[in-house]
């Protein structure tokens with residue numbers, strides 16, 4: 001049964017999202033250098049410790065590294081993109097592996113073999129009329145940049161990054177129009193290794209180091225935006241935020257203010273990238289954290305002059321916070337601290353499921369920036385079971401996505417300009433947070449387990465046919 005009232009805007013970009021470091025594998029093939037993610041074991045073998053102390057991880061030998069083979073997208077992209085096309089994808093969000101193009105990160109000349117790989121991937125997308133949406137830096141800074149410069153802590157990294165940008169903007173000028181400068185740019189505050197390619201474990205004032213790195217990224221993002229527009233005026237460049245509205249634990253005004261501050265922690269980045277200047281509340285923030293930013297001549301003008309074209313974000317869950325540190329302490333140790341919301345159910349990994357929160361988040365972000373929004377990650381990480389007959393009945397995933405698509409539609413009715421939706425991990429891949437394979441998001445199942453066993457065979461899940469219908473009907477058929 002279709003409901004024409006649920007139709008999405010003409011040309012809406014339905015698709016799916018992955019990242020190089022979580023799907024490609026082939027971690028040293030064709031001249032690729034090591035990515036920071038290649039140093040990480042899975043959660044049972046110390047991933048969290050390694051994430052918080054990357055220099056130590058560099059010197060440690062783990063038995064198994066999930067990223068080294070991942071799901072071998074590097075060799076199977078044709079088969080995978082064909083399946084995306086079968087679902088009717090209008091777009092496909094992927095990232096370009098930085099160390100595949102610049103193995104150490106600071107070379108002048110790119111690795112041609114690495115560039116050729118993406119030539120082929122984009123050609124394959126084109127064959128099916130799928131628009132690529134490219135994240136430039138998705139958690140995989142070259143190890144060389146951390147080792148030799150401490151990543152984004154160094155201002156030099158701006159130039160290395162811009163060289164990378166210029167290389168790919170020119171090379172894929174006619175293939176790619178949609179770009180994002182950094183995945184979940186606010187992640188640097190929580191996992192500096194992912195977000196900043198850096199180790200802060202022995203920093204005297206970690207906040208100072210993080211915000212200085214953030215300044216470098218914001219300047220790099222603005223300069224990349226300029227570069228993209230200079231190279232091709234049709235380029236659309238977005239920022240990308242790990243979003244999810246924060247609710248106050250009680251109506252106590254202190255809790256309400258705490259929730260506002262928690263959201264500002266993330267909006268801080270988009271305030272700069274979309275409005276072009278540091279928000280007024282940053283003054284107090286810097287004072288309280290004892291931060292003195294080093295700002296070079298011309299930086300503030302750069303931030304002002306080259307703001308983004310659209311605001312992309314990931315949304316998995318809302319958050320709940322209290323002003324009382326005692327209460328807040330009882331959180332579950334996830335990347336984003338949150339209290340348990342008694343009105344919400346949670347996934348097997350404790351991520352609370354809140355479709356209304358998506359509508360709230362969309363409205364809040366749009367009200368703040370009035371730029372087109374793009375939901376580039378959303379989805380349910382769950383354990384899937386292959387039945388004796390080979391079928392995978394992931395009704396829980398369909399339910400999750402259906403409710404979020406409805407909420408998204410309501411957000412559009414509220415007046416939000418939304419250009420597309422790319423659910424995360426459209427094909428099963430390695431979890432960023434845990435390194436697990438069994439935390440699956442896909443419409444397509446990949447036969448591989450946490451230890452790296454399996455044939456890597458691809459299988460359609462029940463959600464595959466469901467999503468195909470959603471796209472076919474442009475949102476009118478969600479059954």
Ligand code: P53
Nearest residue numbers: 019183184242335381430431432433434439
């Ligand atoms: P995984 C934590 C919280 C919100 C978003 O996450 C996050 C993370 C990192 O764990 O990252 C994004 O794989 C990220 C993706 C990641 C996805 O969310 O831990 O952009 O790379 O895979 C889901 O379940």
